[in-house]
Amino acid sequence: MLSDRYQVSILEKADKAGGLIKCDRVMGSLFHRVGGHVFNSKNETVLDWFWSHFNREEEFIKATRNAKILFDDQLLGYPLENYLYQLPEEKLRPIIDELLTMVSQVPKAPEEYPNFKAFLIGNFGEQLYNLYFGPYNAKIWNTDISKVPLEWLDGKLPMPQIREVIISNILKKEEASMVHSSFYYPKNNGSQFIIDRLAEQQDIQLSYQVSSIGVGEKGIGINGDELNTQLLVYCGDVRQLAGIVAIEDELLRTCLDAVTNLPSNGTSNVLCETDDTNLSWMYLPEEKYKAHRIIYTGNFSGTNNEPNRRKTCVVEFSGKQDQDDMRSELALLPGNLKPIAFNYEPNSYIIQQKDTRSKIDTLKKHLAKYNIYLLGRFAEWEYYNMDKCIESAMELNKTIR
Template sequence: MKVGILGAGISGLSIARMLNDSFDVEILECASEYGGIAKTKQVEGVAYHKIGGHCFNSKYPEVLDFVFEHILRKEEWHVIHRDAVIKLKGQEVSYPIEYAIGQIHQFDPQLAIHITRDFLSAKDNGDYTNLEDWFRKKFGDTLADVYFLPYNRKIWNKEPNEMSPAWVEGKLPIPDKESFFKGLISNEQDKMPHASFYYPNTNDQKTFIDSLAEGLNISLNYKVDKIEFKNSQWEINAGKTYDILISTLPLNIIPGLIQGTPEKIKIEASKLKYNKVSTMLWETKPTTRTWTYVPDPENLFHRYIHIGSFFNPSKNYSITEVVGERTYEEMVENGKKDPFLIRPVDYNVSGHAYVVFDENYDTATKNVKDYLQQIELYTLGRFGEWQYYNMDICIKSSLETAKKIKEKYYKPAST
């Protein structure tokens, strides 16, 4: 059977590798190179992650096994321990902030007391009306007001009280009252999977992406304009045909490409919102940090990705990130506020970067996904599933989808 996969990002490449031994698989990719939002660009001998800083780790053994046994051996990666900080009131405190109360106490004792009082008295009933409500019930009013709400306004370009909290599960370290208290009297830290992570020994994530793409049939520069199901097959652009179709294309776009999609589904798809992201690569002063988070609303940048710290040996380069489309000049001007940033090196504005979990998210995604499931078109990945997925969750979702497809369609030749 022939399998068509739309999009050659991490999800498309992963599921193609998983199905390639059982089906005739082809990937259609509109760009001139594969890798999706995880691809890098070599600048001054540095891997510039144009859309975020992509690294790898997972709490799922099956994902680690797939990568280390079938794609890039564990010896071909090095381990980086996260050294992330938050710029708060002109000071650097450890990330996650709820474990940094002792540090906050050193420069603002009253703030530390208010954070502690509010966290320990917060009443979390498990019922949240919006993202702001979620933060207040999980962390208390003070932490919400000084960090979580201003930071999330920046990274989503939207008021938290107009957003769903659907994305936060597994994304944020969430201490309970006991672990929070331990953080006050000891060195208690979160145990999120990305507290340490892997990066290729070549100092370029492209090595992993190239290994993932090895042996696959990928048609580059192929833009999908029309999808039609007829004669029991999927037909793409009135030319290529497949028995099974898997799409990693954005969920807000795919219904409009499929012939015969009901108008109500197209309307639901149009309600799905996403953000672009603008990034700039800088030569910097030396640092051992991996990330710096910036909640200050007066600072354009919301995050520094100290990409040079991912390398072995390290290099003095960092990426600054802003949600939305910003000009080169705006990025440079904002960078002048921080003497850590020495020289702008490169700049990029993305297309789809982050899905927005607004008031339409739950209903619109359900209606669109239900329709695509009804017509038996598989959707996959951050944009195909309209989720805030890291690389490892994209791989996990690919493993699960590949298993379903094999169970339904693959019939081994009899011996």
């Protein structure tokens, strides 16, 4: 976005561009090394920008999400609150009893809840929280969600009214307002295709780790080079900046130190062969499984599968898991899963705390004095999807202009 008025270089510490959305072919099957990336956005400007780089009809597949929740060996619809009628009667009755007592209460605004746990209980009741929302979120976030504030949820979860939950269960209405209820996926090479296209005609210096940033009268200097860079957009992990920025400025130092201990979570992923299914995602809220989600990447595009083998999927575990443990866990899951490849990404989910946003905002202001900007999931410490990263880049591009 900057290259219409600057000469831009991208300095990438890995030997391949793409960050979290990188994919590799392993024995002919496409491996999303972290999750399984699909694209959509509710922001028209983001969509316009995106589609100006791709041919939607020829290069992408449009799919409707077919997500299910595995519960008591049954597949339930997703999101669960719209498919309560699929629960066995003994589980359903206490949930409906509670929802009926809540329906006449005036709903609270999200900012009135002190944390994520209180928000989930306030919106869905204790019964549904104990059955599903609590165990699932504890697994995926691997943290005490009563300490997680709500701001990061902005736009991430629909805020259903109890009345609507009850009505959708009677009418058996599908839910279409979540950002990935339908999505686009490249016909070839998954999200690596997106990166490869955007990387065309860019000056990307791979295996280049930025380990020091200094400033002088003529500009910014990177890794001890001449101080002649006009501006720098940092997209790495903000916690590492304190060790990278070598600028003598006490206030800036305080702001950098304030973000060095932000908590995050990692993900272990396993590319597997699976029996055929028509699902896109399967959620695994129950404690009896260590994994929390199966992403059926082999269903997103036929080219993701090696033609002579079964379809593929990615099984996602929170945190670092031992490979032998994961193999045993795979045997418990449906689909006769056979592992093909493993990956551990230490930083995949940011965890926001009450004061995180204000710390990052203050840091941004101090860095901007030196023409240094933060952009992206771990740089801004925001729970961004790809589209939100693009949106944030657009905002930053305007500021710099």
